[in-house]
Amino acid sequence: DAGVTQSPTHLIKTRGQHVTLRCSPISGHKSVSWYQQVLGQGPQFIFQYYEKEERGRGNFPDRFSARQFPNYSSELNVNALLLGDSALYLCASRLTGGDLGNTIYFGEGSWLTVV
Amino acid sequence: KQEVTQIPAALSVPEGENLVLNCSFTDSAIYNLQWFRQDPGKGLTSLLLIQSSQREQTSGRLNASLDKSSGRSTLYIAASQPGDSATYLCAVKRDNDMRFGAGTRLTVKP
Numbered sequence: 001d002a003g004v005t006q007s008p009t010h011l012i013k014t015r016g017q018h019v020t021l022r023c024s025p026i027s028g029h030k031s032v033s034w035y036q037q038v039l040g041q042g043p044q045f046i047f048q049y050y051e052k053e054e055r056g057r058g059n060f061p062d063r064f065s066a067r068q069f070p071n072y073s074s075e076l077n078v079n080a081l082l083l084g085d086s087a088l089y090l091c092a093s094r095l096t097g098g099d100l101g102n103t104i105y106f107g108e109g110s111w112l113t114v115v
Numbered sequence: 116k117q118e119v120t121q122i123p124a125a126l127s128v129p130e131g132e133n134l135v136l137n138c139s140f141t142d143s144a145i146y147n148l149q150w151f152r153q154d155p156g157k158g159l160t161s162l163l164l165i166q167s168s169q170r171e172q173t174s175g176r177l178n179a180s181l182d183k184s185s186g187r188s189t190l191y192i193a194a195s196q197p198g199d200s201a202t203y204l205c206a207v208k209r210d211n212d213m214r215f216g217a218g219t220r221l222t223v224k225p
Contacts, residue, residue, distance in 0.1 A: 004158075033213075042119070042204050042215030043159070056211025090158055104149070104213075106158035 002027070004093050004107035012113045013081050021076040021110045025093030029105075031055075032074040034066055035090040037109070043090055049074055050096070078112075086114045117142045119207055121216035128195055129224050136190040136219045138205035143183045145207045150179050150190050153202045153218065162203075163190070195223045 005024045013019050025032050031050045035043035045058035049068035063079045072093075078085055088109040094102050118141045128134055138148070147166045151159040163172045163179040165188070171180040178191040188205055204218040 040217065042206070042217050043213075045212035045214070048211045058212055088156075092159075103161050103164065105161070106151075108158045111156075 004091055004105050006089075006091050006107040006110050008110055009108065010111045010113075012115060015081055015083060015114055017081050018077065018079050019081060019112060021078075021089050021091075021112070023074045023076070023091030023093075023107060025072050025074070025091075026105055029093035029095050030072055031094045031096060032068055032072065033092045033094075033104075034074070034076045035092065036060075037088040037090055039087070046076070081114045083114050086112060088112075117145075117207060117209065117214045119205060119214050119216040121203075121205060121219050123219060124217065125220040125222075127222040127224065130195060130197060132195050132223075133191070133193050134195055134221075136192070136203050136205075136221070138188040138190070138216055140186045140188075140207045140214075142207075142209070143186055145183065145209050147208050148179075148181050148188050149206050149208070149213070150177075150188075151204045151206065153204060155202075159204065192221075195221075197223045197225050199223050 007022045033048040034046040037043040047066040048056040052068045066076045068074045090109045091107045094104045120139045122137045149164045150162045153159050165172050165181040176193040181188045202218040202220045206213040206215040
């Protein structure tokens, strides 16, 4: 079975541009979360979606937005890119929105460089 | 605000040694704590999940403990191998987000 897949794997954007990152969860998983990992730090929570509804939002500006589609795949959009947005963006999926006995699975991430 | 700290930031050991990685958190009101492994440039792999009502979990050569009252968790790796070289991160969960530490970069030398 395929794991969590993310695209693109690497991309370079210019300051002020917009980017869309995509994520396909493991088949049957209905919860998708997005994290930003800056080099040398742990991942920071951006969003969680479950059954196409936003269930949680981290401390990120409104330039960051996301959505989940009927097939449970998800997009993360970032507008007006800043140099500080350069990071590894990780998508994670789990079976349901809850936690008990509910392992989380991460994708390989999308490396975003803003120049 | 929940703060998660991991000590040491980096650790180098010879193959075969037993070792302990430390994780501390400031708010004891957590749902669970997880330990992850991250290889360079890769995503995270879940190693052990400890629910808030549990004290420890074991998987193979790995054992993780949780002391909520003191805000501490440890990851014990027995008989370390070069293939264990990676960054190990702990994360605590409350509500809908997980709060990660910065990780411990482990190098196991043959």
